Amino acid sequence: MSSQALSQIRYMTQRQLMQIVRQPVFLVISLIQPAIWLFLFGNLFREVVELGGFGTTSYLDYLIPGIVVMSALGTSMWAGMGTLEEIERGTLDRFLTTPVSRSALMNANVVQNGVATAAQSVVIVLLGRAAGAAYPGGAVGLLVLVVASVLLGTVFGALSNALGMLVRRRESIIGINTFLLLPLTFLSSSFMAPSRMPSWMRHIADFNPVDWAMVAGRSALNGEPDWGAVLGRGGALLVLAAVAVGLSTRTFRSYQKSV
Amino acid sequence: MSTRAPAVVARDLIKTYPGDVTALGGMDLAIGAGTVFGLLGPNGAGKSTTVKILTTLTRPDSGTATVAGHDVLRHPGRVRRAIGVVAQKSGADPVATGRENLLLQGRLYGMRGAAVRRRADELLDRFDLADAGNRRTEGYSGGMRRRLDVALGLVHRPEVLFLDEPTTGLDPEARTAMWDEIARLAGDEGLTIILTTHYLEEADRLAERIAIVDRGRIVVEGTPDELKGELRGDAVHMELGAEGDAGMIGAALGGLRGVHEVLVEGRRVSVRAEDGAAAVPVLLAALERAGAAVAAATVARPSLDDVYLRYAGRRFAEAEAAVARQVPALTAAGGNR
Numbered sequence: 001m002s003s004q005a006l007s008q009i010r011y012m013t014q015r016q017l018m019q020i021v022r023q024p025v026f027l028v029i030s031l032i033q034p035a036i037w038l039f040l041f042g043n044l045f046r047e048v049v050e051l052g053g054f055g056t057t058s059y060l061d062y063l064i065p066g067i068v069v070m071s072a073l074g075t076s077m078w079a080g081m082g083t084l085e086e087i088e089r090g091t092l093d094r095f096l097t098t099p100v101s102r103s104a105l106m107n108a109n110v111v112q113n114g115v116a117t118a119a120q121s122v123v124i125v126l127l128g129r130a131a132g133a134a135y136p137g138g139a140v141g142l143l144v145l146v147v148a149s150v151l152l153g154t155v156f157g158a159l160s161n162a163l164g165m166l167v168r169r170r171e172s173i174i175g176i177n178t179f180l181l182l183p184l185t186f187l188s189s190s191f192m193a194p195s196r197m198p199s200w201m202r203h204i205a206d207f208n209p210v211d212w213a214m215v216a217g218r219s220a221l222n223g224e225p226d227w228g229a230v231l232g233r234g235g236a237l238l239v240l241a242a243v244a245v246g247l248s249t250r251t252f253r254s255y256q257k258s259v
Numbered sequence: 260m261s262t263r264a265p266a267v268v269a270r271d272l273i274k275t276y277p278g279d280v281t282a283l284g285g286m287d288l289a290i291g292a293g294t295v296f297g298l299l300g301p302n303g304a305g306k307s308t309t310v311k312i313l314t315t316l317t318r319p320d321s322g323t324a325t326v327a328g329h330d331v332l333r334h335p336g337r338v339r340r341a342i343g344v345v346a347q348k349s350g351a352d353p354v355a356t357g358r359e360n361l362l363l364q365g366r367l368y369g370m371r372g373a374a375v376r377r378r379a380d381e382l383l384d385r386f387d388l389a390d391a392g393n394r395r396t397e398g399y400s401g402g403m404r405r406r407l408d409v410a411l412g413l414v415h416r417p418e419v420l421f422l423d424e425p426t427t428g429l430d431p432e433a434r435t436a437m438w439d440e441i442a443r444l445a446g447d448e449g450l451t452i453i454l455t456t457h458y459l460e461e462a463d464r465l466a467e468r469i470a471i472v473d474r475g476r477i478v479v480e481g482t483p484d485e486l487k488g489e490l491r492g493d494a495v496h497m498e499l500g501a502e503g504d505a506g507m508i509g510a511a512l513g514g515l516r517g518v519h520e521v522l523v524e525g526r527r528v529s530v531r532a533e534d535g536a537a538a539v540p541v542l543l544a545a546l547e548r549a550g551a552a553v554a555a556a557t558v559a560r561p562s563l564d565d566v567y568l569r570y571a572g573r574r575f576a577e578a579e580a581a582v583a584r585q586v587p588a589l590t591a592a593g594g595n596r
Contacts, residue, residue: 004369011366015352022354022395090348094411097314097344098367099336258277259317 008100012108013115016082020116034071034124038063038131045191053195055222061135064128065145065217066190071124072117072149073184073210076157079113080164080173087168093259102256106249109161110154117153121146136223144230145217151237152213158244162251184210189218212237264328266292266419266451267313272322274308274475282308283319284475290453290468292418295445297466298455299563301578305475306455307347310423313453314344327418340368343417347424349408353397357388357407360396361414368415375414382410386440402433409440419451420444426461441465459563459575469563473571473578487561492519493535494559495542497528503551511549515541535560 020027042060049059056062086092095105125135125142135142163173187204188211194202205211212233219226219233267290274283283305290296298306311317313326315335324331327341351360358379365375383392386406391399396407405425412420425441426434442465445452456462462469463483470480479486505523512521517533518541528546532538535558543553567575 008367011363015355015363018359019352019354086350088348089350089353090346091350091352093316093346094344094349095367096316097339097342097346098364099339099369100367256317259311 005101005104008104009107009111012095012100012104013111016108016112017115019082030071030075030120031123033074034067034120035127037067037070038124038127041067041191042131048192048196051193051196053193055193055218058132058134060128060131060133061221062193062218063191064125064133064135065214065221066188067128068121068124068145069149069152069210069213069217070185070190071120072153072213073156074181075120076113076117076153076155077160077177077181078173079109079157080160080162081170083109083161083164084168084170084173087165087255096256096259102252103249106245106252109248110158110245113153113157114150117150117157118146121149135221137221137225141217141221141225144220144234148213148216148234148237151234151241152209154241155209155237155244158241158248162244162248165248165251165255184208187211189214209237209240264292266290266294267296267324267326267453269309269313269324270322272309272312272319272324274312274317274319281475283312283322286322286472286476288324288470288477290451292451293449294467295441295452295454295465297462297469298453298472299457299459299462299466299469299567300455300472301457301575301581304457304472304578306457306472307423308475309472310344310346310421310453310455313338314342314421315339340415341418343412343415343420345408345412345420345422345425347427349411351396351404351407351411354395356393356395357383357399357410358392360407361410364411365414370415378414382413386410400433401429402436405429405433405437406440409437409444413444418449419453422452422454424455424457426456426458438464457575457579459567463563471567471570473567478570479566483563486563486566489566492531492533493538493561495530495532495535495538496557496559497542497546497553498555499526499528499546500552500554502526503528503546503549507549508546508551511545512542515545518542532558 042063045063046059049057049062054062125145129135137144160173163176167173187201188208189197189205190210194205197205216230216233216237219229267288269286269288272283272286275281286305286309288309298309300306308317312319313324313331315331315338318332326338329337329341331338351357352363355363361379361382362375365378370378383389386409388403388406388410391403396404399407409422409425422441426437429437438461441452441454444450445465454462454466466483468480468482469486470477472478502525503523508523508528509521512518512530515538518530518538520531522529530538530542532542539556539558543556546553564575571578
């Protein structure tokens with residue numbers, strides 16, 4: 001990739017990150033929400049850990065990767081709203097009449113979403129630490145968790161962008177997101193150890209990318225990491241992320257044709 | 260000027276949108292470099308689609324076009340470097356300041372360091388935004404935002420500037436200010452400006468040449484004066500001191516050279532004259548001799564509305580209303596106008 005393309009991606013990414021930072025309401029909400037989840041679910045389910053199968057005696061330790069991944073999902077799936085707004089405001093068309101490369105526009109979306117998700121994940125990890133969670137997997141384990149949540153964020157950020165460009169209606173994005181958010185979250189190991197889930201649910205969870213990210217992160221954070229699970233789930237996420245980005249790039253081309 | 264290569268050449272552009280909406284049905288254009296060229300037509304006539312093709316945003320179904328000597332289909336990158344685009348909604352970033360918007364725009368064209376900062380300051384000064392340059396654009400007034408839009412289009416010193424409906428939605432004061440800005444831009448060395456508008460007055464005032472667009476094609480092209488001149492004749496309206504004898508007045512005026520279509524309605528007398536200003540003293544003298552004293556006289560030049568009527572076969576306002584009926588979704592969404 002040429003240095004010019006890289007600097008274009010940098011400028012476009014900076015622009016988007018600035019939009020997040022300068023709208024403190026969104027920033028605060030995206031951090032307070034995980035804190036509330038941490039507090040609510042951490043207390044509500046505190047004792048389920050005694051059922052066994054969680055791999056730890058502290059429910060908080062079990063819960064943190066779930067909250068990190070859930071938050072990555074919850075933030076990224078709204079990316080399409082931003083894209084839609086830029087289309088409506090005329091910003092996207094303005095960029096399209098400049099020499100900026102088309103791939104820089106798309107890549108900046110991915111990079112921006114990744115940076116924001118990583119930052120959010122780190123803050124939740126720190127919040128968890130302050131609340132008394134332990135991370136036996138150490139720095140490597142935390143890195144795996146953050147990378148897994150960034151990959152998941154990439155998948156849903158790219159799909160959401162594709163949806164925004166395709167349907168061009170806020171209501172559709174809201175509808176699909178609210179429809180998907182709870183099933184994706186609860187049909188996963190976010191709150192309950194897989195061995196304690198009904199078997200049909202466990203089978204569904206095996207196909208849920210949200211669960212892949214949680215399993216990868218949780219395995220790596222464990223005192224004795226299961227690297228097979230980490231690499232398997234992580235690899236699947238990587239492939240899915242590539243497919244989603246490819247799809248959103250294709251949608252971008254079809255948007256250009258519809259102008 | 261005539262020796263320079265044309266800034267824009269379009270041949271037989273055809274563009275159809277899904278649902279069999281024909282936006283362009285064979286658009287031909289030739290725009291000389293260094294001129295202000297007005298594309299005038301009602302909403303939905305095809306002006307914006309033409310601009311979208313010329314600015315590489317969309318591709319025609321068939322036809323060719325070059326802008327600043329570059330083919331829009333084969334070398335869109337070169338076209339993009341040569342043009343500045345001020346779209347109807349050019350979407351300055353609301354949470355960024357005016358200066359930041361300009362800096363980013365400059366950097367997208369590869370401008371760097373002190374050069375791009377100097378250029379941003381220069382444009383903020385020029386467009387009377389120096390005081391607001393460090394404020395977020397979400398707090399700008401409509402006029403300020405529009406001036407910033409134009410500044411964004413000029414950052415990289417383009418050869419050809421597209422202004423798509425530059426004053427739509429502005430209050431009269433901001434509109435007059437924008438007209439002054441555009442007139443100043445027109446004085447810039449070598450800058451070609453392509454202005455689309457559905458305001459007759461705007462085209463008349465700013466454009467050196469005008470093409471009237473109707474139903475996806477150009478129906479007539481020329482300087483505003485040429486277009487109006489072709490209608491041959493001004494309207495002269497006179498108000499008599501007292502009601503006169505219609506027959507006598509008709510006889511007195513009908514024989515005058517260059518005067519046609521005498522119409523007497525009570526105290527009002529209207530005629531069409533080839534040269535309104537020259538005809539007034541002759542008309543007054545003739546009426547005097549016929550014993551009718553004239554209290555007031557006005558001369559009306561033919562307007563672009565008259566021109567539009569002649570070439571498009573309908574009044575401008577009717578055409579706008581027709582488009583609104585035809586594509587209600589389009590106009591309601593404020594979209595592809």
